[in-house]
Amino acid sequence: MDLGEFEVYRIDSYGYDETPKTIAPKSRNFIVFKPRNAIEVSKILKFANERKIPVFVRGGGTGLSAGAVPTLDGILISTERMKEIEIDVRNRLAICEAGVTLDELTKAAEKHGLSFPPKPGAENATVGGMIATNAGGVRAMKFGVIRNYVLGLEIVLPDGRIMKFGGKTIKNSAGYPLLQLFIGSEGTLGVITKAIIRLFPQLRDMSMLAIPFRNIEDAMEYSIETCRKLTPLGLEYMEKRAVEIGESVSGKRWVSKEGEAHILSIFEHKWEAEESAEIAYSCNAVDVFLASPKEQRDLLDIRSKIYLGIKNRIIEILDICVPPASILEYLRKSDEIARKYGIDVITYGHVGDGNLHQHPLIFEGWERVYWNFRREIMRLAVEMDGTISGEHGIGEIKRDELAELFPEQYSIMRKIKEIFDPNGILNPGKIFK
Numbered sequence: 001m002d003l004g005e006f007e008v009y010r011i012d013s014y015g016y017d018e019t020p021k022t023i024a025p026k027s028r029n030f031i032v033f034k035p036r037n038a039i040e041v042s043k044i045l046k047f048a049n050e051r052k053i054p055v056f057v058r059g060g061g062t063g064l065s066a067g068a069v070p071t072l073d074g075i076l077i078s079t080e081r082m083k084e085i086e087i088d089v090r091n092r093l094a095i096c097e098a099g100v101t102l103d104e105l106t107k108a109a110e111k112h113g114l115s116f117p118p119k120p121g122a123e124n125a126t127v128g129g130m131i132a133t134n135a136g137g138v139r140a141m142k143f144g145v146i147r148n149y150v151l152g153l154e155i156v157l158p159d160g161r162i163m164k165f166g167g168k169t170i171k172n173s174a175g176y177p178l179l180q181l182f183i184g185s186e187g188t189l190g191v192i193t194k195a196i197i198r199l200f201p202q203l204r205d206m207s208m209l210a211i212p213f214r215n216i217e218d219a220m221e222y223s224i225e226t227c228r229k230l231t232p233l234g235l236e237y238m239e240k241r242a243v244e245i246g247e248s249v250s251g252k253r254w255v256s257k258e259g260e261a262h263i264l265s266i267f268e269h270k271w272e273a274e275e276s277a278e279i280a281y282s283c284n285a286v287d288v289f290l291a292s293p294k295e296q297r298d299l300l301d302i303r304s305k306i307y308l309g310i311k312n313r314i315i316e317i318l319d320i321c322v323p324p325a326s327i328l329e330y331l332r333k334s335d336e337i338a339r340k341y342g343i344d345v346i347t348y349g350h351v352g353d354g355n356l357h358q359h360p361l362i363f364e365g366w367e368r369v370y371w372n373f374r375r376e377i378m379r380l381a382v383e384m385d386g387t388i389s390g391e392h393g394i395g396e397i398k399r400d401e402l403a404e405l406f407p408e409q410y411s412i413m414r415k416i417k418e419i420f421d422p423n424g425i426l427n428p429g430k431i432f433k
């Protein structure tokens with residue numbers, strides 16, 4: 001077999017994703033293939049498997065764990081030409097090829113009066129990439145992370161076999177849920193070529209509150225109380241410096257200059273926002289602002305631009321997840337650890353999910369102390385029944401900590417990898433060393 005029928009590309013911009021440069025591994029020599037469908041992916045994988053050539057998979061390249069960076073000489077499959085999308089209105093489903101972006105999927109659903117509620121922050125993330133990382137985002141609380149939406153997958157296994165897992169049914173108890181293995185497997189078990197995705201009715205009455213608090217204690221109490229009584233779509237926390245960065249990049253104004261700890265609460269219905277406003281006042285909010293639709297867009301823009309404004313100043317974006325009610329305790333303890341190492345950390349995140357994005361700032365000599373800091377806070381999270389990645393995945397930058405903190409689970413994961421990919425050609429170095 002040869003691959004003469006394919007155009008191949010050597011394009012340096014495919015050697016990166018959105019992982020901060022300080023921590024991202026370097027890419028090697030690779031050629032890029034842009035297959036159009038599962039049959040073409042199958043040909044490439046068969047060719048590579050027979051010759052034991054490493055194959056990396058790239059969706060939108062918005063990942064934050066270097067999962068799509070080709071770190072060995074080999075092949076990079078880009079799914080950018082796999083763009084077909086069909087909306088099955090009567091079953092409320094989208095059947096998408098892997099390269100469909102979040103923006104394209106959202107718009108296609110809306111055209112049919114439906115919605116795809118999750119909002120991972122990068123609109124050019126692809127369906128394949130979001131499934132491979134089990135992405136979350138700012139609206140995961142009520143309807144769940146991407147895993148909750150995926151009913152079926154078409155996968156090309158490393159030996160080239162094209163297989164289907166799951167289907168169009170909402171229920172499926174037929175044996176082991178193999179479909180679930182691929183969600184969050186970061187391209188290490190197979191290449192996702194197509195997905196069947198659940199859609200929901202449009203969110204017509206979505207309401208948003210912007211709430212400044214004087215301190216983090218009040219903000220976290222509000223978050224816990226709101227989640228005890230209501231199910232928000234999302235609850236986002238931003239420390240003051242994060243808000244200021246989002247303002248300066250977006251050119252939009254946050255609701256108040258007062259307050260050290262800010263919460264953006266998103267609800268499916270206005271009555272929920274009104275009840276939550278009462279809770280906020282009872283938790284000493286400085287004020288509570290109910291946003292108009294235009295203001296909702298501006299507030300979300302401020303939130304979503306923070307990473308853009310901060311990414312060149314940070315060592316990395318951490319992705320710790322702890323039980324939501326333990327966030328305050330986690331933050332106090334991790335701040336103490338940061339102080340011990342002289343590290344300044346800017347924090348925001350999906351506080352309703354217990355998922356924090358801590359951003360340690362670059363400083364002279366950070367390399368000497370950073371790794372110990374990182375290991376300590378990850379251990380702290382695990383000791384608190386949390387985990388080291390809520391939504392960004394392990395990729396190539398958290399695999400040592402995964403192996404160290406979850407040794408037994410890690411060895412089972414490795415055995416599963418060997419079943420699907422005995423030659424270890426697919427996304428080598430991701431999740432596993």
Ligand SMILES: Cc1cc2nc3c(=O)[nH]c(=O)nc-3n(C[C@H](O)[C@H](O)[C@H](O)COP(=O)(O)OP(=O)(O)OC[C@H]3O[C@@H](n4cnc5c(N)ncnc54)[C@H](O)[C@@H]3O)c2cc1C
Nearest residue numbers: 059060061062063067121126128129130135136137187192
């Ligand atoms: C500004 C910004 C905000 C973000 N906000 C969020 C957020 O709120 N929530 C969140 O969860 N993430 C967020 N992310 C991270 C990122 O958008 C997600 O990880 C996203 O799911 C990656 O999708 P992608 O298509 O860009 O994947 P890539 O970066 O291309 O790849 C990510 C991983 O998936 C694998 N992969 C990609 N396509 C396939 C496929 N077809 N088959 C098998 N494996 C595949 C890759 O090999 C890699 O391991 C954010 C990123 C940025 C830059």
